[in-house]
Structures are given as structure tokens and as C-alpha cells.
Amino acid sequence: MTLFKVLAYAKGFKRQAMWASTCSVVNKLFDIAPEILIGIAIDVVIQQEDSFVAQLGIVEPKNQLFLLGLLTFLIWLGESVFQFLYLKNWRELAQKIQHRFRVDSYSHIQNMDMAFFEDQSSGRLTAILNDDVNQLERFLDVGANDILQVLTSVVAVGSVFFILSPKLALLAFTPIPLIIFGAFFFQRKAEPLYTKVRSMAGKLAAAINTNITGIATIKSYTKEQHERQRIHAISDQYVQANQAAIKVSAAFTPVIRMAILMGFLATFVIGGLDTLNGNLAVGAYGVLVFLTQRLLWPFKNLAVTMDLYERGMASARRILNLLNQPITIRSSDHDKRIQLSGEIQFNQVQFTYPNQAKPAVDAINIHIQAGQTVALVGQTGSGKSTLIKLLMRYYRADQGNLCLDGHEINTIHLNALRSQIGLVSQTTFLFNDSIFANIHYGNPDADEQAVYRAAQQAEAHGFINQLKDGYNTPVGEQGTKLSGGQVQRIALARALLKNPPILVLDEATSAVDNETEAAIQKSLLTIGRDRTVIVIAHRLSTVVNADCIYVMDQGHIIESGSHTELLEKKGRYQSLWAIQTGQIKSPE
Structure with a gap:
């Protein structure tokens, strides 16, 4: 059951949960x-010296009333104190469990395999971490206390009823089974509806997130009205899903009211007749009439509680489903934490992406000596970036093996592996922070001078100093305040600050101008010293100085050698070189 799985998250807060529950129970006892x-x-006013209080030794009616007044003050004070305590503790507990769910969910997400993210939208995942976790928190904040207090009312008031009049107790309790049956009936009706509500909430969040991210494309194609209508349609579906759930939830309240009326009328009329016939004391009759409301009226809020419960459980199911997603590529305590020198060897490596029939790379054999600079070139989709994803252990090869320094890659601890590979990809991501912070992210232990040196190596120091705020300049979300070339140079500086034994440049100079590319190409001679460098490039001018160039086509290596050797072979590389240098025209 979903609720029990949620409560399992509260095990670390068992003491506070018990204390909050105790405060709720005591508060309800004071309330009754x-x-x-x-x-x-x-009873005092009518019976005076013969009242119930008089039997306790206080005979004077005035003194009896003064005593009742004092008890009333103390009870109201106690009720207020314990209301403060249960509100404080339940809300703190809800916040802590919410925090644990959010952190655990986020931690699980960022450890998921890369294949997982291919089928997920960032908006849906954001909706789970924010909206669903918040919805669960609202139930824990309010609903748990309401359920406890209803149970306390039933037990405490029921005890008083059975002491004063067992007959009226049976009559007053008659509606409760109907109320409970109605609650479960409506709960079964509401469950799929609220599941759909949460699903639509995720779809809406995903659509909005996608549009905000792609706002430049929307504007460039003048699709503002089209996207407004699309978001309007999705939002309308979300509203309709909510309305269907609300309709079921709202129908519960009138049913509860009528059940409450049945119990109240039974106590009111039959108890009144018993009092007129002398079978029930007037004071006891007053207690039972008032307590009937205390017994049954809290059930009126059961509709609201059930609404919170169903929304919370629908959100909890989405969170728990996320947490139950398996992680295939992960490290164990037995994995090696070794210092790499940079030797890389692909041995008959084959890999096919999920849901694709044709291998992305097939029978790949590459041996890169430590300290070498090698290049991977070829048309888009030839498998170049796939080899890097296998090297980063984003995916696991289907056949063959990939070794680093003679160690099979799957035996190396993920943190040890990835911390020693500096990756600069074509789709560079910068955090919404300063330039300095983005470069420093590569090595938080580095000092300022190391950051400046890395920027100089990446040919970024010059343009950074020309900015008004220099290294303190904010880059904007995903680097929107900078040009594409500036973003790539900052990303390159970040990777260089990491000082990895293996540096991978995946189209890292695709967005820079020719002058900057030439400067970076020159600096590669320094950058590549004492480290292995893998360069993926469409511009062949970037890789002419590589020790070895591998030409890929449809997942296979069709040529390899130095720039000079490949030109002499007059194969695919020579054709690409001739096209890019203008010696021959590109085929139409």
C-alpha cells in the first residue's frame, strides 16, 4: 500500500512522529x-446540591460553577498549547519527509543511466521533484492529523456515550459504517482520477519547460500564438481532469452531512424522550447532544481529508515509481579506484542504442597510447560520439571490451573514471552563475591563478577581461548572455582546470571563429602535453596535427593514419579534405 511505503520514510523521525501524534490526540481530548x-x-444548575459535582464534595452551587469555570479555562489553555505543538510538529515532520523524498528522488535521477533520460522530459521530472513532493507534503501536514483526531473522537466520545447511554451510543454510531463505506467507495472512484490529474500536471510542466527553453526558436518562427493555443489545450485538459476528480470529491460531503444528521436526530429525539420519561438525566442529555456533534461533525472534513489523501498518494506513486527505476550502470565497493595514465583500447566493441535495430558502432578496434592526440572524423551519425559515451560509461558495450590502462572499464569505479576524463561537448552547458564559478566548477580546490591559466589555455582570458565585470560576469541560464564560441571556450577552460589525464573535445571548436580556432589548435600542443587527447571534429583543419586520425562511417572505422598518410591513401579522408579546402565542390 502506498501509504505504508510513505510512512516507511518517516522511520528516521519516529520519535517526532510519535510526539506529534500524541499532541494531536491530547488536543482532541481537550477539544471534546x-x-x-x-x-x-x-446538571449543576438543575440539581444544585444533588449534582454530580456535589458528590465530589463541593456542595455550594456557586463554588461548583467556579470550579467548572476554572476547569474550562485550563482545558482551553491545554487545547491551545497542544494545538500549537501538533501543528508545529506535524509541519516540521512533513517538511523533513518532503525534504528526504526530494533529495532521494533527485539523487536517484542523477544516478540513472543516460538511456533513462532519452525517454524522459525534464519538465516531467521537475514536476515530480517539485509539484508531487509538495502535494505529498500537504497531505502529511494536514491529513495525517485529521485522521488521528477523527479516530480519537470516535474512541473518546464513544466511551462517554456507552457510559451514559448504551442505547443512544448504538444509535449515534449507526451512521459511522455508512460514512466509512462512503469514504472507501469515493476513494476507489477518485484514485484513477487523481492519478490522471498528476499525469496531466507533469505533461503541462514539461510543455511549459520545453517552450521556455526553446523561446528563441518560437520567436524566430513567430509561433507565439500557436504555442499559446497548445499550452491552452494542455492546461484545459489538466483543468478537466481536476474537475472530474473534484466532482467525485464534492459529492462526498452531502453524503456525510446526511449521515451526520441521522445520528444527531437519533440522539436529539430519542435522548430527549428518555429524559422526559426520567430515564436519562438532563445534564447527561446535554452532554450527549453536544458530543454527537463532536463525534460526527469531524467526519464532514473527511471529504477534504480524502481529497488530500488521494492527491498525496497519486503524487507518492509517481515519486515511488521514479525511485524504483533500476540503475544498470553503477559502481560497487569492489570497483577499482586507480590513477589513469591515459591508455585506451577498444577491442571489437559493438553497441546498439535501445529501440534501434542497427548498431551505432560495430567491431571497433582502437588502441590509443597514453599521451597521444587522436582524432575521430566522419559524417554525422557515423558513431564518433557513441565511442565517447562508451568511454564515459554512459552506456555499456554490447560486445567486446573497452580497457583503460589495461583495466576493463566496467571494473573501474565510476567516480574514479569520470573524474579523470575532461569532456567538452558540442552541446555545452553552463550554470546560471558567474564565468569564474563556471570555470572553477572543474576543480573546486583550484586557486584563482589556476582558473586564469585555464582560461588562457582555452583562449578565453582575453574576451573575459573585456567584459564589464570580467570573471564576475553572469553567464545567464545555459550561457544565454554569451556567444556560442565564448560558451565553448569557458567549457574548455573548465575541463582544463580539472587537469585530467584524458581530455575529450567533442566538436569543442564548432562554434568559434577561424581566428580563435587557430589559437586553440595551437594551444592544443600545450594542452595535449602529458595527457591523452581525443578530438572529434567536422573541420579537418582542427586535427591535422593529431598523432592518428580515425575515419568513421556507419559505425565502422574505414581508414586510420596521420593526416599525411590519409591524404596519400586518396580515400574518404582525402575526399573530405579536398571538399573542405575548396579543391573540389561538395556533391549536390
Whole structure:
């Protein structure tokens, strides 16, 4: 059951949960007590020296009323104190469990395999981490206390009823089974509806997130009205899903009210007749009439509680489903934490992406000596970036093996592996922070001078100093305040600050101008010293100085050698070189 799985998250907060529950119970007992005192006060006024209080030794009616007044004050004070305590503790507990769910969910997401993210939208995942976790928190904040207090009312008031009049107790309790049956009936009706509500909430969040991210494309194609209509349609579907759930939830309240009326009328009429016939004391009759409301009226809020419960459980199911997603590529305590020198060897490596029939790379054999600079070139989709994803262990090869320094890659601890590979990809991501912070992210232990040196190596120091705020300049979300070339140079500086034994440049100079590319190409001679460098490039001018160039086509290596050797072979590389240098025209 979803609720039990949620409660399992509260095990670390068992003491606070018990204390919050105790405060809720005591508060409800104090809340019920004034009705009992009213009945006793009526008994004092009518019976005076023969009242229930007089039997305790206080004979004077005035003193009896003063005593009841003092008890009323203390009870109201106690109720207020314990209301503060249960509100404080339940809300703190809800916040802590919410925090744990959010952090655990986020931690699980960022450890998921890369294949997982190919089928997920960032908006849906954001909706789970924010909206669903918040919805669960609202139930824990309010609903848990409401359920406890209803149970306390049933037990405490029921005890008083059975002491004063077992017959009226049976009559007053008659509607409760109907109320409970109705609650479960509506709960079954509402469950799929609220599941759909949460699903639509995720779809809406995903659509909005996608549009905000792609706002430049929307504007460039003048699709503002089209996207407004699309978001309007999705939002309308979300509203309709909510309305269907609300309709079921709202129907519950009238049913509860009628059940409450049945119990109240039974106590009111039959108890009144018993009092007129002398079978029930007037004070006891007053207590039972008032307590009937205390017994049954809280069930009126059961509709709201059930609504919170269903929304919370629908959100919890989405969170728990996310947490139950398996992680295939992960490290164990037995994995090696080794210092790499940079030797890389692909041995008959084959890999096919999920849901694709044709291998992305097939029978790949590459041996890169430590300290070498090698290049991977070829048309888009030839498999170049796939080899890097296998090297980063984003995916696991289907056949063959990939070794680093003679160690099979799957035996190396993920943190040890990835911390020693500096990756600069074509789709560079910068955090919404300063330039300095984005470069420093590569090595938080580095000092300022190391950051500046890395920027100089990446040919970024010059343009950074020309900015008004220099290294303190904010880059904007995903680097929107900078040009594409500036973003790539900052990303390159970040990777260089990491000082990895293996540096991978995946189209890292695709967005820079020719002058900057030439400067970076020159600096590669320094950058590549004492480290292995893998360069993926469409511009062949970037890789002419590589020790070895591998030409790929449809997942296979069709040529390899130095720039000079490949030109002499007059194969695919020579054709690409001729096209890019203008010696021959590109085929139409």
C-alpha cells in the first residue's frame, strides 16, 4: 500500500512522529472536554446540591460553577498549547519527509543511466521533484492529523456515550459504517482520477519547460500564438481532469452531512424522550447532544481529508515509481579506484542504442597510447560520439571490451573514471552563475591563478577581461548572455582546470571563429602535453596535427593514419579534405 511505503520514510523521525501524534490526540481530548463540562454545568444548575459535582464534595452551587469555570479555562489553555505543538510538529515532520523524498528522488535521477533520460522530459521530472513532493507534503501536514483526531473522537466520545447511554451510543454510531463505506467507495472512484490529474500536471510542466527553453526558436518562427493555443489545450485538459476528480470529491460531503444528521436526530429525539420519561438525566442529555456533534461533525472534513489523501498518494506513486527505476550502470565497493595514465583500447566493441535495430558502432578496434592526440572524423551519425559515451560509461558495450590502462572499464569505479576524463561537448552547458564559478566548477580546490591559466589555455582570458565585470560576469541560464564560441571556450577552460589525464573535445571548436580556432589548435600542443587527447571534429583543419586520425562511417572505422598518410591513401579522408579546402565542390 502506498501509504505504508510513505510512512516507511518517516522511520528516521519516529520519535517526532510519535510526539506529534500524541499532541494531536491530547488536543482532541481537550477539544471534546468543554461539551462534557457544559452538560455538567446544566446538571449543576438543575440539581444544585444533588449534582454530580456535589458528590465530589463541593456542595455550594456557586463554588461548583467556579470550579467548572476554572476547569474550562485550563482545558482551553491545554487545547491551545497542544494545538500549537501538533501543528508545529506535524509541519516540521512533513517538511523533513518532503525534504528526504526530494533529495532521494533527485539523487536517484542523477544516478540513472543516460538511456533513462532519452525517454524522459525534464519538465516531467521537475514536476515530480517539485509539484508531487509538495502535494505529498500537504497531505502529511494536514491529513495525517485529521485522521488521528477523527479516530480519537470516535474512541473518546464513544466511551462517554456507552457510559451514559448504551442505547443512544448504538444509535449515534449507526451512521459511522455508512460514512466509512462512503469514504472507501469515493476513494476507489477518485484514485484513477487523481492519478490522471498528476499525469496531466507533469505533461503541462514539461510543455511549459520545453517552450521556455526553446523561446528563441518560437520567436524566430513567430509561433507565439500557436504555442499559446497548445499550452491552452494542455492546461484545459489538466483543468478537466481536476474537475472530474473534484466532482467525485464534492459529492462526498452531502453524503456525510446526511449521515451526520441521522445520528444527531437519533440522539436529539430519542435522548430527549428518555429524559422526559426520567430515564436519562438532563445534564447527561446535554452532554450527549453536544458530543454527537463532536463525534460526527469531524467526519464532514473527511471529504477534504480524502481529497488530500488521494492527491498525496497519486503524487507518492509517481515519486515511488521514479525511485524504483533500476540503475544498470553503477559502481560497487569492489570497483577499482586507480590513477589513469591515459591508455585506451577498444577491442571489437559493438553497441546498439535501445529501440534501434542497427548498431551505432560495430567491431571497433582502437588502441590509443597514453599521451597521444587522436582524432575521430566522419559524417554525422557515423558513431564518433557513441565511442565517447562508451568511454564515459554512459552506456555499456554490447560486445567486446573497452580497457583503460589495461583495466576493463566496467571494473573501474565510476567516480574514479569520470573524474579523470575532461569532456567538452558540442552541446555545452553552463550554470546560471558567474564565468569564474563556471570555470572553477572543474576543480573546486583550484586557486584563482589556476582558473586564469585555464582560461588562457582555452583562449578565453582575453574576451573575459573585456567584459564589464570580467570573471564576475553572469553567464545567464545555459550561457544565454554569451556567444556560442565564448560558451565553448569557458567549457574548455573548465575541463582544463580539472587537469585530467584524458581530455575529450567533442566538436569543442564548432562554434568559434577561424581566428580563435587557430589559437586553440595551437594551444592544443600545450594542452595535449602529458595527457591523452581525443578530438572529434567536422573541420579537418582542427586535427591535422593529431598523432592518428580515425575515419568513421556507419559505425565502422574505414581508414586510420596521420593526416599525411590519409591524404596519400586518396580515400574518404582525402575526399573530405579536398571538399573542405575548396579543391573540389561538395556533391549536390
